Amino acid sequence: MSSSKNLEFEKTSFLSKSNSAFIEQMYLKFINKDKDLPESWQNYFEGMSEDLSMIAKEINGPSWNIKKKIDIDEVEKRIEEDEKKLSNEGNIAKVNSKDLVKSNINSIRAVALIRAYRQRGHLLAKLDPLGMMETEYLDELHPEHYGFKKENYDEKIYLDGVINKEHSSIKEILNFLNKTYCGPIGYEYMHISNPTERKWLRDRIEQDENSLQFTKNGKEAILMKLIQAEGFEKFLHKKYVGTKRFGLDGGEGLIPALEQIIKIGGQAKVKEVKIGMSHRGRLNVLANVLQKSYKRIFNEFAGDIQTSGEEGAGDVKYHLGASSNREFDGNSVHVSLTDNPSHLEAVNPVVLGQTRAKQFFHKDKERNKVIPILIHGDAAFAGQGVVTECFAMSGLPGHNTGGTIHIIVNNQIGFTTSPRFARSSPYPSDVAKMVDAPILHVNGDDPEAVVYATRIATEFRLKFNRDVVVDLICYRRFGHNEGDEPSFTQPLMYKKIRSHPTPVEMYGKKLVNENTLSESELSKFKTDFKNLLDDQYKNAKDYKPKIEWYEGTWSRYKPEKGKDKRGVSGYDQQKLLEISEKINATPEKLKLHKTIVKILDARKASVSNGKGIDWSTAEALAFGSLLEEGYPVRLVGQDSGRGTFSQRHSVLRNQEDNSRYIPLNNISKNQMRYEIVDSFLSELAVLGFEYGYSLVEPNTLTIWEAQFGDFANGAQVVIDQFIASGERKWTRASGLVMLLPHGYEGQGPEHSSARLERFLQLCANDNLQVLNCTTPANYYHALRRQMHREFRKPLIIMTPKSLLRNKHCVSNIEDFGKDNFFHRILWDHALDEENGFIKLKESSKIKKVILCSGKVYFDLLEAREKLKKDDVVLYRIEQLYPFPVKSLVREIKKYAKNANFYWCQEEPKNMGAWFSVRDYIQWTLETINANNTGISYIGRSPDASPATGYAKRHLAQQQEIIKKVFE
Known part of the structure; x- marks a missing residue:
């Protein structure tokens, strides 16, 4: 208060x-x-x-x-x-x-x-x-x-x-008050600080004399959806005894509620509805809202292959998504349900990101053409932090979707845990008050009240573009899954449930008593639907799922083309010079900080001179060239506008009035938009949001940047269950880019490692690209290659910290040109004679070949110069997955007879790339018939912590690594 x-x-x-x-x-x-x-x-x-x-x-x-x-x-x-x-x-x-x-x-x-x-x-x-x-x-x-x-x-x-x-x-x-506020709907709206919203809700609630009065057609429509919802669950329960389905039994009111949202949305000219939900009731929503064929669902229960071809591993049926076009009163609305893992609320930000991207696609500035619906469980809504994170982002410019309609399927239990042990607030919905969202609690056994509450919620969302919550208080007729025995832990609740009539029984009796329909009509409705299910069940075994290659905006990106190639990523040098002139010049009226003026001048000079182009300049050239080619760019992260290390300066501030100026949006009239977002202090929700955005917008370079690489730890659920496995499970591709600052500079355990080993451990089936670039040009090509490929794969890039300003970590303008491309392996600086480094011995006299990746290369390079060691050659693996074995064969074959081969890394032995690369390198050495076929390790010893927090110890460890390389 x-x-x-x-x-x-x-x-x-x-x-x-x-x-x-x-x-x-x-x-x-x-x-x-x-x-x-x-x-x-x-x-x-x-x-x-x-x-x-x-x-x-x-x-x-x-x-x-x-x-x-x-x-x-x-x-x-x-x-x-x-x-x-x-x-x-x-x-x-x-x-x-x-x-x-x-x-x-x-x-x-x-x-x-x-x-x-x-x-x-x-x-x-x-x-x-x-x-x-x-x-x-x-x-x-x-x-x-x-x-x-x-x-x-x-x-x-x-x-x-x-x-x-x-x-x-x-x-x-x-x-009046008891009828209005103490009936089957409980309203919470007086906490809302905006008087206009509060008054609208008050008037909507108190002035509607026909609030719970439906027409005969309206009542029959509600009844039919209940019959479908209940009949479907009972049919599955009978045909597939003991099989998990996470039924909606007891919460059937969800189905007419969703129908109401889509119907009102259609009347309001909504084009799309994006739905996210966990497993409870998901099959019912798929069948009775998205109209997924009953036949296909029965086919899936039989355990047949769900995905297109043998490439997909598939997922359990109550995780799968679907989409369809629904028509009400002549208004067509595209409704889609997002695939999700078992991690309950983790799908929420993904759906919000998809919604934002769809709004971008539809040029929906009012955010009323595409609306998100999130369906929650009561225990998860109160317990999962990502719910709060999504509320926190709901009104932010970079992540606003115009408000979400939340429906809590409140079973009054979480698996076996009672509400008093599951939350510290009276209702699970109380967390929504943090954003002044109105909350409508409704008795799930009163379907008319459920539909009416949903109607108010939908109207509020469309009018005020803000979040709203419907708390559908119901029960769970069976256990957490259909093989579970709930009476072990809730004997009294389930004693009541066993004798409690179903929503169809209660509502059907009500309609018969008020003469809306007869007993025979009610019986016929039930029988007809049962016969439909029987017919679909008989033909289910013959059902052949259609091959689901990508459609719509994804039609040009084919999974079968997703093999690693060098890629085409160069760009015309003259055009790069022109882009540099535009993005490093600012209007005279813009009063910049004097240091930033120097930075922009230096960048422009490096491009015009063609030498010494640093990391941030290369990144800006990649963005600018893609914008000019028709690819929007969206970069989101904590403090990404300026850059964690004061390196990017994408957003310039007028020192006199704090107004913003974004040079990359001022290149040309026909360019695409560069959206740069300083995100709020969240990893899980924001990364999930950007992943969702990338699912919808394959033509947009979508980037999430961690402030330090280890910040990705907070979003591990999204990485494991969506980014790494989404294509394999659901045939859903993503071109999301993750920028993770990584490198050992004595900044302690939390600011050294982006946990490279975890990403490499997730790699299989060509699901990810993992890079650790060491030149600005290679980073530039990696970003451009990402958009010019015929497929989309998530791209994980270990980005530098100290290398942002390292005198050796620079590129020349010709490295960016049309004749150049991304190099999966980079050779030693000393192998380019014009670089001015010591001249190495001929290949037959090289004693050590050091293979490494990332910043440690420059430490080794400088140490070798001081020691004048001319019999040690250094190679950088820029792409760690898919590992470039063929390229490595070509590079090191000449050293096969006399050299020893080592892998050198900064990270402890149980971290970094060692366990991932050693088998690939071993195979390479055997392929080139090396005399010394064993790959040896040089680096830190295994450790539970990623790095030491003591500067002197860090330096001593670094020196020890260098000493082992050159001894």
Whole structure:
């Protein structure tokens, strides 16, 4: 609670106590200007209209449409008017000023009661289908708490339009409040700070007299979706006994709820709906919302191959995604469900990233053409930190999707864990209050209430472009999976569930009782659907899944072409010079920091001179050339605009007014857009978001940058379960680039290693590209090759820190030209005679061939110069996976007879690339018939920590590595 809200509460809290008689006495003394009135009360009543703003605003209306203002002048004016009125009517009796004061205080108290129901009426709402949710007596929701006696419940009280009444009695007020706020829907919206949103919700809730009144067609539509949802689960339960399906049994109301969102979306001209959910109810959503063929689902239960061809490993059926076009009232909406792993909420940011990319594709600046729906479990929503991270990003410019509709399938249990052990808040949805999201709790056994709540949520999302939550309170009829026995841990809950009627039974009976349909019609609906499933089941074994190569924007990227090649990545040198001129020049009115002016001048000079082009300049040339060729670039990371090491300066700041200028967006009129985002302090959600973006936008160079490489640790779930395995599991390719600063510079364990070994351990089936580039030009080619390939693979790049400014880590302009390309292996500087390094002996006299990767090469290079060792040659493996064995054969074959071969790395032996590369190198040595076929290791000893935190120890270890190389 903010300090301002605390202050308001302090000023008005006494009004809801049993202080009515005392307040009346004080107010009467104030009206009569009694000198005995304490000064504190005098001051209070004089400023009453301001101090009682929380209550007075409810009577007066919003500030922009004040109807009447209740203050002292108004009281006196009413006394005069009433006296005059009574006098004119011939009634000589005078109005008792005390009665009028009492009337006004009753008005204030009545509004306080109404406000209490708006705030906490949900605590008395009938939300739990099982009736196990405990509700406590709440003083503030009882009229006596405000001084109203039962004998006065029929007296009229002036409300001036509150709850749409000019006058009303306490009895009438309570009836209205209980019906509105304590029925099958519990509303939480008074925490919202925006008065426009709060008023819209209040009016939407309180002024809709037809809230739970559906037409005959509407009711039948709801019933049919329930019959489909329940019938499908029962059919699976019977046909595939004990098979895991993570059924929706007990939460069938989710299906008509989703239908309602799509229907309203279609009416609002929504083009696409992106859905993310975990396994609970997923098969039902696939079948009955996305209209995936029942036949195909039954075929999958039989265990047939799900994926296109034998290349895919496939995944369990309740992880798979699908898409379809749904039509309501002539409006077509494309609905898609994203593939996801078992890690529950991890799919959330992926769906948001897909949504953002789709909005970019549809030029949806209002963010109302594509809307995301996230379906959660109650325990996961409260327990998984990525949920909070997604809320945190919901309003940020770089990650905003215009609001998400969240639906919590609240089974009131997490696997076997009861809510009191699963969260520290009353509801699982409470975390959503961090972004002022309205929350609608609804009884899952009342399908009309579920649909109505979803309708309000959808309308709110489309109007205000903000997150909204529907907490669908239901139950789980069986265990966590269908082979699980829930009574071991929840005997009382499952005793109730066993005797509890299903939603179809309850709603069908309701419709029959109200004569909406007959018993025979209800029976026919069920029978017809059962017959449909039987027919689909009979033909399931003959079903042949169609070959699902990529479609739409992915149609030109073929998986079968995903073999590692050198690639075409050069660019016209003259055009690079022109790009350099544009991105290193700024408008005169832009007052830059003097240091940045020097940096830009140096960059421009290096390109124009064609020598000494550093890492950041090469990166800018890669981005600029891709933008000119028609490829958008999106770079996201913590402090990426400037760069962690003050190296990039993609976003320039005017030192006088802090305005932004992005040179890469000012190259030419026809260029694509460069989007650079300083992300909030999250790894898991942001990396998931960018992965999702890359799934939708293969034509965009999508990059996530870690501030230091080890920051990727916080996003390991996304790396393991999406980036590394997504194509193999779901036939979904991604061209995401990850930039991970890596290198041992004495900065301690957390700022040295990007955990290269973990990425290499994940490599198989050509699923990833892992690079450790040592020249600006090679980095440039790697980025450009990524977009010019005929396929998309995630690209992991170990990026430098100290090498950003190393005098040897530079390239010449010809290295970037059309005749050049990415080098998977780079040779020794000394093998280029013009570099000025010592001249090495001829290949037959080389004693040691040192194979290495990354920054350690430059340490070895400088040490060799000092030692003048001319019989040791250094080779850099720039691409660690797919490992370039054929290129390595060509490079080292000439040393086969006399040299010994070593792998040198900075990382401890149990880390880095050693365990990955040694088998490849061993195979290479055998292929070239080397006399010394054993590859030896030089580097740090195995360690539990990536690096030491002591500078002297770090230097000693580095020197030891160098000593072993050259001894």
